[in-house]
Each structure stands twice: as C-alpha cells, then as structure tokens.
Amino acid sequence: MARRNTAGYLAAFAVVGVTVVPLLFVLLGGFRTTAQINSAPAGLPGPWVWDNYRDVLTSPVFWRLLGNSALIAVIASTLAVALGSMAAFALSRYAFRGREAFYTLFTLGLLFPLGVAALPLYLWLRLLGLLENPLGVAIPEAAFSLPVTIVILRPFMHAIPGELEDAALLDGAAKLGFFWRILLPLSRPALITVSVLAFVSSWNFYLLPLLVFNDSTNFTLPLGVAMFQSEHTQDTAKVLAFTALSMIPALTFFVLAERRMVGGLTGSVKG
Amino acid sequence: MSTATRSRPLTAPSPHAPAAGGARRRSRTRTRLELALLLGPGLVLFTAFVLIPIGVAAYYSLYSWNGFGPLTEFVGLGNYVDAFSGDVFQSAIGHNLIIVVLSIVVQLPLSIGLALLLNRRLRGRTFLRMVVFAPYVLSEAVTAVIWLLILQPGGFIDELLRGAGLGFLVRQWLADPKIVLYTLFVVITWKYIGFGVILLLAGLQGIPAELREAAALDGASGWQATRHVVLPLLGPTIRVWIFLSVIGSLQLFDLVWIMTLGGPANASATMVSYLTDHGFKRYEFGFGSAVAVILFIICFTFALLYQRFALRRDTEGALTRAVS
Numbered sequence: 001m002a003r004r005n006t007a008g009y010l011a012a013f014a015v016v017g018v019t020v021v022p023l024l025f026v027l028l029g030g031f032r033t034t035a036q037i038n039s040a041p042a043g044l045p046g047p048w049v050w051d052n053y054r055d056v057l058t059s060p061v062f063w064r065l066l067g068n069s070a071l072i073a074v075i076a077s078t079l080a081v082a083l084g085s086m087a088a089f090a091l092s093r094y095a096f097r098g099r100e101a102f103y104t105l106f107t108l109g110l111l112f113p114l115g116v117a118a119l120p121l122y123l124w125l126r127l128l129g130l131l132e133n134p135l136g137v138a139i140p141e142a143a144f145s146l147p148v149t150i151v152i153l154r155p156f157m158h159a160i161p162g163e164l165e166d167a168a169l170l171d172g173a174a175k176l177g178f179f180w181r182i183l184l185p186l187s188r189p190a191l192i193t194v195s196v197l198a199f200v201s202s203w204n205f206y207l208l209p210l211l212v213f214n215d216s217t218n219f220t221l222p223l224g225v226a227m228f229q230s231e232h233t234q235d236t237a238k239v240l241a242f243t244a245l246s247m248i249p250a251l252t253f254f255v256l257a258e259r260r261m262v263g264g265l266t267g268s269v270k271g
Numbered sequence: 272m273s274t275a276t277r278s279r280p281l282t283a284p285s286p287h288a289p290a291a292g293g294a295r296r297r298s299r300t301r302t303r304l305e306l307a308l309l310l311g312p313g314l315v316l317f318t319a320f321v322l323i324p325i326g327v328a329a330y331y332s333l334y335s336w337n338g339f340g341p342l343t344e345f346v347g348l349g350n351y352v353d354a355f356s357g358d359v360f361q362s363a364i365g366h367n368l369i370i371v372v373l374s375i376v377v378q379l380p381l382s383i384g385l386a387l388l389l390n391r392r393l394r395g396r397t398f399l400r401m402v403v404f405a406p407y408v409l410s411e412a413v414t415a416v417i418w419l420l421i422l423q424p425g426g427f428i429d430e431l432l433r434g435a436g437l438g439f440l441v442r443q444w445l446a447d448p449k450i451v452l453y454t455l456f457v458v459i460t461w462k463y464i465g466f467g468v469i470l471l472l473a474g475l476q477g478i479p480a481e482l483r484e485a486a487a488l489d490g491a492s493g494w495q496a497t498r499h500v501v502l503p504l505l506g507p508t509i510r511v512w513i514f515l516s517v518i519g520s521l522q523l524f525d526l527v528w529i530m531t532l533g534g535p536a537n538a539s540a541t542m543v544s545y546l547t548d549h550g551f552k553r554y555e556f557g558f559g560s561a562v563a564v565i566l567f568i569i570c571f572t573f574a575l576l577y578q579r580f581a582l583r584r585d586t587e588g589a590l591t592r593a594v595s
Contacts, residue, residue, distance in 0.1 A: 090305075207543075225413055
C-alpha cells in the first residue's frame with residue numbers, strides 16, 4: 001500500500017511540475033529584464049524588476065482588451081443562457097410533435113466547429129454590417145453555445161418533479177409563470193454551470209474575433225496577446241508580463257467556478 | 272391566470288361537453304403560442320448563425336469567387352477536385368489524422384494512468400485536480416504564446432535540456448519541418464490532458480468500490496482488478512473522450528495559427544488553417560468554402576458512424592453488460 005502511494009505521489013509531483021513550470025516561467029519571467037532572460041533563460045528573477053508589469057498595467061491596451069473581452073463574453077453568455085433555457089424548457093416540459101427532432105437539430109450543433117462556418121459567417125456578418133462590432137462576435141458565439149446549453153439544461157429541467165408543475169397550475173399559475181417563478185430558480189445550479197461554460201468559451205474564442213475585427217482597438221484578449229507577442233518579439237520580458245497578466249482572469253475565474261465547470265463538462269458528456 | 276389553463280386538468284375527462292371542447296382548443300392554441308415564444312428565438316439564432324452559414328458554404332463552394340460581387344463563375348465540383356488534388360491540402364488532412372492517432376495512442380493511456388493514480392487517497396487531491404485542469408482553462412491563444420516563448424531557440428526548454436546534460440536533444444522545435452507537428456502535439460497534450468483526467472476521474476467515481484473489493488476477495492491482483500473490472504466500466508467515459516478528442520483534433524486551428532501559421536513550408540498546416548489561409552488571406556472564398564464543406568463532411572460522417580457503432584451501446588446499461 002505504501003509503495004503504491006509513493007508511486008501516486010511521484011506521478012502527482014511530475015504532473016504538477018509539468019503543468020506549473022511553464023506557467024511559473026511566464027509569471028516569473030515578467031519580473032526579469034530581457035537581458036537577464038537571454039543570458040539565463042531558466043534563471044530566477046534577481047534583482048526583481050517591476051517595470052514590465054507596471055508598463056502593461058498602466059498602458060490602456062491591456063485594459064481595453066480586457067473590457068472588450070468582458071463585454072462580448074457577457075453579451076454572448078446572457079444571450080445563450082436566456083434563449084437556451086427557454087428552448088430547454090419547451091423541449092423538456094411540453095409534449096408536442098417534432099420535439100425530439102428539434103432537440104436533435106440543436107445537438108447537431110455540437111459537431112459544427114466554427115471553423116466550418118467561418119467563411120460564410122464572415123460574409124453574413126459583413127452583409128448585416130456587424131463587422132468591427134462586438135455584437136458581430138457575441139451573437140454568433142451565443143448561437144454556437146446554444147447546443148451545449150440546451151444539452152445540459154434539458155435533462156436537468158426534465159428531472160424536476162411533475163408534481164410541482166401540477167401544483168403550480170392548480171394554484172392558477174400559467175405554464176410560463178411556472179417556468180419563470182419556479183423552474184428557473186430551481187434550475188439555478190445548472191444555469192450557473194451553463195453560464196460559466198458559455199462565458200469561458202466566449203472569453204477564449206480566437207477565430208471569430210480574428211475575422212470580424214481588423215481594428216486593434218476592438219480586439220479581444222486572445223487576439224491581443226497574440227498581437228502583442230508578434231509586435232514585441234525583441235522584448236521577451238514585456239511579452240511574458242503581458243501574457244502572465246492575461247492568464248489571470250481565466251485562472252481566477254476558474255478557481256471561483258471550478259466545481260461548476262468540471263461538473264458541467266463531465267455532466268454534459270455523461271448526459 | 273387564465274381559465275383555459277386552470278380548467279384543463281378538470282375538463283380533460285369530459286371531452287364531450289361543448290364548453291370544455293372550446294376551452295381545450297383555446298388551450299391548444301395557447302400552448303402553440305407558448306412553444307413558439309419559447310423555442311422561436313433560440314431556433315432563429317441557431318438557424319441564422321449556425322445552420323445557414325454551413326448551408327451557404329455548400330453553395331459558395333460551387334463557384335470561383337473572391338468574396339466580392341455576384342457569384343458568376345460556376346465551377347461545379349471543380350473546387351473540390353482542386354482541393355483533393357493539391358499536395359498541401361492532402362498533407363493538411365494527413366496532419367489532422369496524425370494528431371487524431373497520436374491523441375488516442377498517447378493522451379488516452381496517459382490520462383487513464385493519471386486518473387487512476389489521482390483517484391487514490393492522496394494528500395492534497397483537490398489541489399492536484401485543480402492544477403491538472405488549469406491549462407484547459409487558458410485560451411489556446413495564451414497557451415500558444417506561452418509555448419512560443421518557452422520554445423524560443425536558446426530559450427527555456429533548450430536551457431533545461433542542456434542543464435540536464437541532454438543538450439544533444441535540442442532542436443529547432445518550431446522551425447524544423449520534420450518535428451514541428453510533434454512539438455505542437457506536445458503543446459496540445461499539455462493543454463488538454465487535464466480535461467481527459469477530470470473526465471475519467473468523474474467516471475471512476477461512478478464505479479462502486481464494492482466491485483473492486485469483490486474482485487480482490489476473488490483473488491484478483493490490483494492490476495487484474497483494474498484491467499478487468501475498472502477499465503471495462505470506464506468504457507463509456509473513454510468512448511466519449513475519444514469522440515471529443517477526434518472532433519477537436521480535426522478542428523485544430525488557434526494553436527497552429529499563432530505558433531506557426533501552418534508552416535514552415537506547410538509542415539504543420541491543418542484543414543482549418545488551410546481554409547483560413549485560402550479563404551481570408553487569398554480571398555478564395557469559393558475554394559475555402561469547399562474545404563469547409565469537406566471538413567464538415569468528415570466530422571459529420573465520423574460523428575454519425577461513431578454514434579452508431581460506439582456510443583449507442585452506452586445507452587444500453589454499460590454496467591450490467593460489462594460485469595456479466
């Protein structure tokens with residue numbers, strides 16, 4: 001038993017090392033100068049330099065990227081969860097012909113990568129005048145998040161006992177009133193999960209903003225990080241600081257919502 | 272609120288009463304309205320931004336078109352023929368397939384092994400799981416930039432290898448056409464292994480400890496119990512992981528685009544990077560659409576076949592079948 005646990009700890013140690021060392025390299029590299037990094041790429045900061053982080057944090061670029069990403073992610077996840085929960089309610093608590101067909105149609109969306117639709121989507125957005133517009137990114141992202149939202153919410157809403165609905169209807173509530181006042185509050189855990197998933201996938205999206213935005217003042221964080229890296233190839237330390245700072249929102253969010261994310265991902269593939 | 276809904280459960284048993292018939296009709300109309308209200312917006316959004324673009328891509332793919340002006344130059348399946356007969360596209364498909372195969376051969380056993388180890392009673396297990404999962408949360412863009420910096424010639428990795436006396440292993444990680452694809456695969460593994468581990472850990476949690484204990488009582492060794500009891504029961508989770516992994520590998524783009532743009536000399540081009548290169552950089556919208564349709568058909572066919580032959584069984588009580 002002791003021997004097996006040693007193996008477990010060794011493996012755990014290796015995993016932590018492989019995962020964390022690259023992140024630490026970025027984080028600590030931001031506290032060095034490019035000259036220090038060039039002379040000893042694997043060294044530690046000495047002396048610690050605060051300029052890189054200060055420069056990034058005091059320049060408007062980083063904050064603008066952050067703001068753009070947040071705005072788009074909020075719109076996309078709100079839209080996906082609002083429309084997704086309505087559709088999931090219809091697909092879980094109404095009996096009507098074609099219900100399964102509608103559900104299958106939505107689940108098919110799980111297979112469509114944005115890459116497939118990117119070219120026509122781009123032309124479509126150009127036609128609608130949504131290029132260089134946050135909505136031009138947020139709306140399609142919401143559309144591509146709908147399948148996962150519905151796939152997670154439907155079984156959850158389905159599992160809420162029918163007696164509750166009967167009681168509400170007997171008490172004179174309309175079916176929509178039941179949805180709004182009883183079902184949605186009861187579905188809160190699942191709603192949080194799907195919000196988190198939609199938010200994170202929007203936050204991390206790269207291809208769509210790449211196509212929609214040409215003007216760098218509209219860029220989201222993923223675009224901005226890639227751009228900053230390619231524009232400052234000589235200033236490794238500054239790129240490291242910039243990258244480190246851009247990891248922080250996602251990692252913080254993850255620490256706060258870890259249970260929801262992991263639960264949602266594993267739940268969605270099991271259901 | 273309305274009499275129609277309130278009277279529905281009461282009037283249902285007596286459909287012959289004329290008043291009740293009217294109420295029922297009214298309630299049916301009302302239900303239709305509610306359904307339209309609930310399902311409509313989502314359906315419109317989904318159709319307008321997911322289904323139509325894919326359909327439109329199929330239409331554009333029959334034309335030679337630069338994205339501006341009317342579609343006049345009908346070329347039929349010419350774009351498809353061009354795509355399949357082009358060396359670069361052939362090799363791009365090949366690269367996607369290499370990633371698919373490597374993922375299953377390397378990442379899957381690694382994920383299973385790690386999940387089995389992390390499923391034991393270790394101190395700080397919760398922390399461990401979070402650490403393993405962390406790279407999955409980062410965007411591919413950030414991951415790509417991190418690894419660009421780490422893999423710089425004479426950079427962190429090279430320095431580590433030299434420090435460990437393995438200097439002879441140092442390569443032009445991203446500039447050598449022979450190894451660039453494998454370098455990218457290592458980065459992909461770093462980013463996505465945590466997802467597999469978490470998925471499998473959730474699967475392991477669903478396996479009753481009694482089954483293992485029973486196997487041990489019957490004289491099975493730890494390895495035998497794992498091999499013949501735990502792994503078969505993990506089957507459904509593994510099959511879902513394979514599905515997600517294959518679809519993800521076929522759609523690989525962000526990492527490739529930021530780290531190599533598909534280069535050097537197309538040595539790391541994937542289907543989506545090829546599509547982006549031709550569609551957006553060279554304004555070959557017709558041709559790019561044909562590539563998109565091909566990608567779609569590949570994903571779709573795989574999904575259908577996989578659903579039919581691998582996933583369907585999971586709905587038929589994997590537990591009972593595997594144990595008996």
